[in-house]
Amino acid sequence: MRQDEIDITYENKTPTSKRLFARGSKLFAGGINHNVRLFKPYPFFSERATGRFIFDVDSNRYTDYWMGHWSLILGHSPKAVVRTLSEQLRKGTIYGTANGTSLELAELIQKLMPRAELLRFCSTGSEATMYAVRLARAKSHRRVIAKITGGWHGFNTTLMHSVNYPFHSPEGTGLIAEEEQFVESLPFNDLDSSLKILQSVIDDIACILLEPVLGGAGCITPDIDYLRGLQEFAHKNNILFVFDEIVTGFRLSIGGAIQKYGLQPDLFTLGKIVGGGMPIGVVCGMKEIMALADPTIETDNEIRCNIGGGTYSCNPMTMKAGLATIKYLDENKDEIYSKIDSLGAKARSGLTKIFSEANINTHVTGEGSLFLTHFLNEKVRTIKNAVDVALSDQKSLYRYHLALMALHQIFFLPGKMGAISYEHTEADVDRLLLATQAILDSGIISN
Ligand SMILES: Cc1ncc(COP(=O)(O)O)c(C=O)c1O
Incomplete structure (x- = not known):
């Protein structure tokens, strides 16, 4: 599947957001109120959020890993x-x-x-x-x-x-x-x-x-x-x-x-x-x-x-x-941190395994409940600082996150790390891993 096909799928699912973004672009420079929230083809507009889910104005429900700029450790509206x-x-x-x-x-x-x-x-x-x-x-x-x-x-x-x-x-x-x-x-x-x-x-x-x-x-x-x-x-x-x-x-x-x-x-x-x-x-x-x-x-x-x-x-x-x-x-600290940290570890190790079995060079970074998949290339073999990140394959990362959002209703702010909340479950991480596997199987990302 090509990038434009992912975009079309996203646009078909989010027509109201598309209209609202066009309206917002006449009101706000770039159509947004925080630079980081802008992504292509356009960001969805949210209607409500609860627990680990965020719903857009077209009634799409996403499992949220952006979690309000990583603020919501207990999930939305605890x-x-x-x-x-x-x-x-x-x-x-x-x-x-x-x-x-x-x-x-x-x-x-x-x-x-x-x-x-x-x-x-x-x-x-x-x-x-x-x-x-x-x-x-x-x-x-x-x-x-x-x-x-x-x-x-x-x-x-x-x-x-x-x-x-x-x-x-x-x-x-x-x-x-x-x-x-x-x-x-x-x-x-x-x-x-x-x-x-x-x-x-x-x-x-x-x-x-x-x-x-x-x-x-x-x-x-x-x-x-x-x-x-x-x-x-x-x-x-x-x-x-x-x-x-x-x-x-x-x-x-x-x-x-x-x-x-x-x-x-x-x-x-x-x-x-x-x-x-x-x-x-x-x-x-x-x-x-x-x-x-x-x-x-x-x-x-x-x-x-x-x-x-x-x-x-x-x-x-x-x-x-x-x-x-x-x-x-x-x-509840013992229960909360052991849960979110172990889900973070499961996401990191699961993603690492899936990408390496598909022969796609990645470095899944993070600690505790934070994680991000970096796509490596001939310039960058490991991630230890911001220059490595900047020189890694950002295009694949965006495509991966966009595909998760458009095809699998899993939301990472494109390019940014994910944060697990106390509301996330083992099943959510399993779904993330399955979705990643499906994205690789369909050839959206390749070496
Ligand atoms: C490490 C760090 N410091 C400062 C800030 C700025 O915080 P705010 O967006 O609330 O101004 C951020 C925001 O993401 C951050 O990640």
């Missing part, structure tokens, strides 16, 4: 969250004043992630990483931020750097070169080269900021010694070590990557899961750094770091949804 949000809805959606639920959520995060000595809630991950950068610069009195080549931390200005291949060109217009000179990019999983780069700017580095597992860049797991090496270098040289746990927090374990890998970042950011399906970002970490954000510090004494929170920060809907989710995760 009972505990629906109940608390229905109650809160009647009591108000935003007070614009302090509320007690924020204390309960913060205390629970602190119990599970003790390095969150102080926290600040905001409404997106992009804001949280922006505040982390500002705090790191405020604490260190230095300017340079070292990030990972391909690392994605949201659309905030500072970190919109080396995100897309070839990684050394500006990430679009509107960004100022003078500002970009204060960001250095490190090759993931290559400690020697990373340390050389860090050494070259050592006098001016504020922090090393990274995702412990590269998510948006292609589900790339870390060599633990790489993370340890960066942390050691940072701490030896008074550089802040900052984890962006917006994907990995509460995903890799109840204590996130910090607990899983036994590391000690000075600051870290959370988002996605901790909002329980509502908008959130959190910047948190060591008291001596976070305390710089205390607004009672005089502004003229050169200590205070002004970070925000925003109009909707800490709103009671998000706080309730987040609290219900994290409480549920905490109370």
